[in-house]
Amino acid sequence: QQQVKQSPQSLIVQKGGISIINCAYENTAFDYFPWYQQFPGKGPALLIAIRPDVSEKKEGRFTISFNKSAKQFSLHIMDSQPGDSATYFCAASEAGNTPLVFGKGTRLSVIA
Amino acid sequence: SAVISQKPSRDICQRGTSLTIQCQVDSQVTMMFWYRQQPGQSLTLIATANQGSEATYESGFVIDKFPISRPNLTFSTLTVSNMSPEDSSIYLCSVREVGEAFFGQGTRLTVV
Numbered sequence: 135q136q137q138v139k140q141s142p143q144s145l146i147v148q149k150g151g152i153s154i155i156n157c158a159y160e161n162t163a164f165d166y167f168p169w170y171q172q173f174p175g176k177g178p179a180l181l182i183a184i185r186p187d188v189s190e191k192k193e194g195r196f197t198i199s200f201n202k203s204a205k206q207f208s209l210h211i212m213d214s215q216p217g218d219s220a221t222y223f224c225a226a227s228e229a230g231n232t233p234l235v236f237g238k239g240t241r242l243s244v245i246a
Numbered sequence: 247s248a249v250i251s252q253k254p255s256r257d258i259c260q261r262g263t264s265l266t267i268q269c270q271v272d273s274q275v276t277m278m279f280w281y282r283q284q285p286g287q288s289l290t291l292i293a294t295a296n297q298g299s300e301a302t303y304e305s306g307f308v309i310d311k312f313p314i315s316r317p318n319l320t321f322s323t324l325t326v327s328n329m330s331p332e333d334s335s336i337y338l339c340s341v342r343e344v345g346e347a348f349f350g351q352g353t354r355l356t357v358v
Binding site: 166168170175176177178179180183223225227231232233234235236237238239 | 247252276277279287288289290291294336338340342345346347348349350351352354
């Protein structure tokens, strides 16, 4: 059973556009919702994370929107750039020193 | 944020042999997590390593195949034993620090 469902699998966005990636979860004990960016040959890098006590968090061009009642969260990349082309993973974990459960990833291509 | 160093960064190994991957963290952490990322796939948790006790393995992963050591609060090793081509993956270690989750750059293993 997949605990975190991520969509779409792939996404093509024009330079300057908005990239939106969605994730849904089932486990109401999840307390931490990070997004990771991964370039080929590299480990995943923490991009931005949110906890369920807030509905939105913004860091530069990256925004997480969180809907606790719907058990959904999404990543918005504003003014998308070719350098943003990478695979993005959402993840979730319960409170404390616990491991992450990952979505299947979204391959983003930003074209000029 | 925690800085995680993994060695080797990549290796090509013969089937039937073993490879030990090292993970060094720049701060003391209670738990260290080992993940596998098969080609084009998401990250799957192999095991959780707690200093001073046996590692806890996820379903589908066994200690004989993936023995883990955790001799102190900053270091861990994962051994991939009796390798087959199906073990070709990226292996990543991860830690939680101040609630956030960080990853090393990974070890890209190719078994021939």
